[in-house]
Amino acid sequence: MTDEEVLAEFRGADALLEGHFILSSGLHSSRYLQCARVLMDPARGARLASALVERIPGDLRARISAVVSPAMGGIIAGHEMARALRVEAMFVERPTGTFELRRGFRLAPGQEVLMMEDVVTTGLSSREAIRAIEDAGGRVIAAGALVDRSNGSADLGVPFFSLIRLDVPTYAADALPAALTAIPATKPGSRAA
Structure with missing residues (x-):
């Protein structure tokens, strides 16, 4: 799938937004990809x-025995990846502010995870x-994302694969360009800044 085909999937789902957005990192941006919308259609999620x-x-893919995603945003993407890899899907969540496996999810010691x-x-x-x-005993051997907004600069400490890399400038709240300052900010993500 080319970058244009990936963006076409987002446009087709009205998931490529333009405006003034506060990201989950607390940074501000003029573009936002709403993955929840692009994953509303199970067929689209499966394609992605x-x-x-x-x-x-292939050698790395063959070693993955589970997919674990952070709640909330990663759950559907993780489930679709697990389906495509034919492995189990789990998620970590923050009941007290720190990610942890709950709901009876367990990883075997050293289990290789995406x-x-x-x-x-x-x-x-x-x-x-x-x-x-x-901390739960798994061994993360790779990471994945539908969208890499860091344009390849995020270091996750493991091989990182994405469908598309985007170079969309982000700004601290005290360093906004005039064009963003003139637009009311919205927070479309799932986590408080």
């Missing part, structure tokens, strides 16, 4: 996950999720 699975080298996100911007949530997976 299958395309991403193809980007993971950590799957919907979007990576700074990599902070991804690194937190990886730490929680490893």
Whole structure:
């Protein structure tokens, strides 16, 4: 799947938004990809996950025995990746502010895992999720995301695969360009800044 085909999937779902957005990292941006909308259609989600699975080298792909995603945003993307890989899907969540496996999810000691996100911007949530997976006994051997908003600069400490890399500038709240300052900010994500 080419970058244009990936963006066409987002446009087709009205999931490519323009305006003034506050990201889960607390940074501000003029563009937002609403992965929840693009994943509303199970057939579209399956196409995107299958395309991403193809980007993971076969030897690495064969070792993945589970997909673990951070709640909320990564759950559907992770489930679709697990379906495409034919492995189990689990998620970590933050009941007290720190990611952890709950709901009876368990990883065998050393179990090789793909950590799957919907979007990576700074990599902070991804690194937190990886730490929680490893604390639960798993071994994260790769990470994936539908969208890499870091344009390849996020270091997750493991091989990282995405469907598309975007270079969309982000800004701290005290360093907004005039064009963004003139537009009311909205927060479309699932996590408080």
